[in-house]
Amino acid sequence: MKSYTSKSGKDSGVTGYETGRDYIIVAFGDNHYIYSYGSAGKLVVEKMKSLALASAGLSSFIARHNPGYEKKY
Known part of the structure; x- marks a missing residue:
């Protein structure tokens, strides 16, 4: 798993x-x-992959669009 740190400097979930x-x-x-x-x-x-690779906006995208997930663990 790759670490994610937002380029915006904001605390990302x-x-x-x-x-x-x-x-x-x-x-x-x-x-x-x-x-x-x-x-x-x-x-x-x-889109989520591209946001993750760019380290920009992934948490906001998920919060805004609430995509369906296959599994939580």
């Missing part, structure tokens, strides 16, 4: 992420959420 071909796992502290093409849609997952 996201602490880490991991990407795969058709999913992204987002960590909020000890809680991990798997967002997949099947649960959130391809466009949403790809």
Whole structure:
């Protein structure tokens, strides 16, 4: 899992992420959420991946759009 630090300098709820071909796992502290093409849609997952890689706006995007997640652990 890669660490996530927002480039904006604001405190982000996201602490880490991991990407795969058709999913992204987002960590909020000890809680991990798997967002997949099947649960959130391809466009949403790809947008989340790009935000994660840019370290910009991932937490805000999730809060604003509330994408469906496949699993929480």
